[in-house]
Structures are given as C-alpha cells and as structure tokens.
Amino acid sequence: MYIADAHCDALWKMTQQSVPFTSSRVTVNKNSLKNGNVKTQVFALYVPPHWPIKKQRHELKRQMELFHSQIKPALPASTEAILALEGASLPGEDQSLQQKLLESGVSMASLTWNEENALAYGSSQPSHLGIKAAGKRFIAWQNSNNIIVDGAHLNEKGFWEALEHADRFLVSHTNIKSIYNHPRNLTDAQIQAVKEKDGFIGLTFYPLFINGSSEAALLEFTRQIDHACSIGAERIIGIGSDFDGIDHTVTSIQGPEDYPILVDHLLRHFSKDIVKGIAYGNFRRFLDKKNLNKFEAN
Numbered sequence: 384m385y386i387a388d389a390h391c392d393a394l395w396k397m398t399q400q401s402v403p404f405t406s407s408r409v410t411v412n413k414n415s416l417k418n419g420n421v422k423t424q425v426f427a428l429y430v431p432p433h434w435p436i437k438k439q440r441h442e443l444k445r446q447m448e449l450f451h452s453q454i455k456p457a458l459p460a461s462t463e464a465i466l467a468l469e470g471a472s473l474p475g476e477d478q479s480l481q482q483k484l485l486e487s488g489v490s491m492a493s494l495t496w497n498e499e500n501a502l503a504y505g506s507s508q509p510s511h512l513g514i515k516a517a518g519k520r521f522i523a524w525q526n527s528n529n530i531i532v533d534g535a536h537l538n539e540k541g542f543w544e545a546l547e548h549a550d551r552f553l554v555s556h557t558n559i560k561s562i563y564n565h566p567r568n569l570t571d572a573q574i575q576a577v578k579e580k581d582g583f584i585g586l587t588f589y590p591l592f593i594n595g596s597s598e599a600a601l602l603e604f605t606r607q608i609d610h611a612c613s614i615g616a617e618r619i620i621g622i623g624s625d626f627d628g629i630d631h632t633v634t635s636i637q638g639p640e641d642y643p644i645l646v647d648h649l650l651r652h653f654s655k656d657i658v659k660g661i662a663y664g665n666f667r668r669f670l671d672k673k674n675l676n677k678f679e680a681n
C-alpha cells in the first residue's frame with residue numbers, strides 16, 4: 384500500500400549531523416522511503432527562530448540547496464518530494480527570501496514554530512492572541528502563490544484566523560486533543576472545521592502528543608484514528624510522522640521502513656478503503672484539489 388507523509392524534519396537532521404540523505408542516521412532516507420513504499424513525502428525547512436538572523440538565512444538556504452541537490456535526485460521519479468516551510472518569521476516580510484522560496488518550489492508553509500514571532504503566536508503562547516497584521520499579509524502572499532497554509536504549531540486563535548484567511552489549509556503534524564490534552568493537538572471542533580474547509584490533518588507518531596509520555600504503543604496511535612472516524616473525519620486524516628524532528632516514536636514504527644507494519648495493523652481495525660485513505664489517498668486527494676479560482680467562485 385502506498386504511503387504519503389505530510390511532515391518530516393530530515394533536512395534539519397541532515398544539516399545538524401552533517402549526514403547525507405543516503406545515511407541511516409536520517410530516519411527519512413532514500414532506502415527507508417523505498418522500503419516503506421512512500422510515494423509522497425513532505426520535507427520541512429526548519430531553522431531555530433532564536434538563532435541570529437544571518438545564521439538562520441544561511442541554514443535556510445543550505446536546506447533548500449540540499450533538497451534539490453541530494454533528495455530530489457535520489458528518489459525515483461514516481462516518488463514525490465514536496466518542500467514545506469516550518470515557521471515563517473525569517474521570510475515573513477523579506478520579499479527576496481519569499482522569491483527564493485517560490486523558486487525553490489515551497490508548496491506549504493506555517494507561520495510559526497511554537498514561539499511568538501513577527502507574524503503570529505505559536506502553541507506555547509496564550510490561546511487568545513490572534514495573527515498579527517504581518518501574518519495576514521504572509522497568508523495573502525501564500526494564497527496568491529498557491530502555497531498551502533499549514534496550521535501546525537499555531538496557538539488556538541491563530542489556528543481559527545489562519546483557517547479563515549487561507550485558501551487552502553492543512554495541519555501537517557498534530558494529534559487529537561480529546562484523547563490527550565496537549566497544546567499542539569486539535570480539538571474536535573478544530574477537526575470538524577478542517578473538514579468543512581476541505582483540508583487535511585496529518586497525525587504524528589510522537590508519544591508526547593499521543594499520551595504525554597516518551598512511549599506509545601501502536602494501539603494508542605490506532606485510537607487516534609478510531610476517534611477521528613467517530614467524528615466523521617476519516618477522509619481528511621493521514622500521516623504527518625514528524626520523523627527526524629522527534630526524539631521518541633510509536634513502538635514498532637521506528638521509521639518509514641516500518642509502514643508495512645502500520646498498514647497491517649490498521650487493516651486489522653479498519654476497512655481497506657479507510658486504511659488506503661489514511662495511508663495515502665486522503666493526502667493525495669487534498670494535494671490534487673485545484674486552487675479555488677476566485678473568478679469562478681464569484
């Protein structure tokens with residue numbers, strides 16, 4: 384069964400550990416993607432927002448370069464590598480950097496990581512603070528360039544405002560708040576709103592979001608899907624692994640090479656049709672949706 388993953392931090396791991404995409408020290412690497420039958424993989428550009436600006440710019444450019452020089456050539460033509468931006472404080476009001484992101488093919492971007500920046504407030508910030516004027520300008524820039532708005536890492540008010548202003552919206556890596564109350568997780572009302580927006584939600588394998596500890600069983604991941612199904616969200620959820628950005632993962636799913644184990648497990652709990660959607664089809668369908676043509680809509 385094909386797999387699509389809406390978020391990983393392999394680029395960050397590659398630069399921090401100075402390892403190539405072929406190295407098994409990167410969880411999402413050339414071989415693990417092949418062994419896991421991954422057809423669509425999102426690679427996030429991430430730079431720590433507290434770094435000096437010059438260092439951030441250097442790191443961002445290095446990751447863009449690695450995506451094109453190492454990752455894309457290493458993957459078979461049938462495997463799609465998608466570039467995303469995690470946290471937009473750096474290019475927020477920098478038009479030349481925005482242009483570089485466009486030229487690099489960035490297709491998705493989130494406004495913040497967990498912090499407050501010039502655009503918005505991340506999930507570590509008070510929930511009542513909304514997106515700043517610069518953040519709304521950035522979303523408008525995303526809309527006009529067909530760059531999907533990623534609500535991952537936003538605080539709650541930021542989420543609702545991003546959802547309202549975005550043409551296309553997903554939450555690339557999160558989990559379910561009614562199962563475990565973590566600021567990075569989504570409430571049922573938020574999940575319903577993403578569904579109404581025709582969006583997508585990627586579920587992580589991060590135990591901290593699943594149960595608050597450093598260990599989670601595969602069955603606990605399945606409970607997330609069970610819950611999503613119970614509120615009618617089975618057609619908008621999928622995988623947002625967060626591999627290479629997390630220090631622990633669900634037991635028995637150590638990396639993409641273990642996706643066959645995940646699929647076998649899910650098939651014991653859900654219909655083949657639902658599993659195919661969660662593994663691949665739901666994200667694929669979301670990506671394939673054409674941008675709403677504003678002239679047609681009027």
Ligand SMILES: [Zn+2]
Pocket residue numbers: 469535536556628
């Ligand atoms: Zn993240």
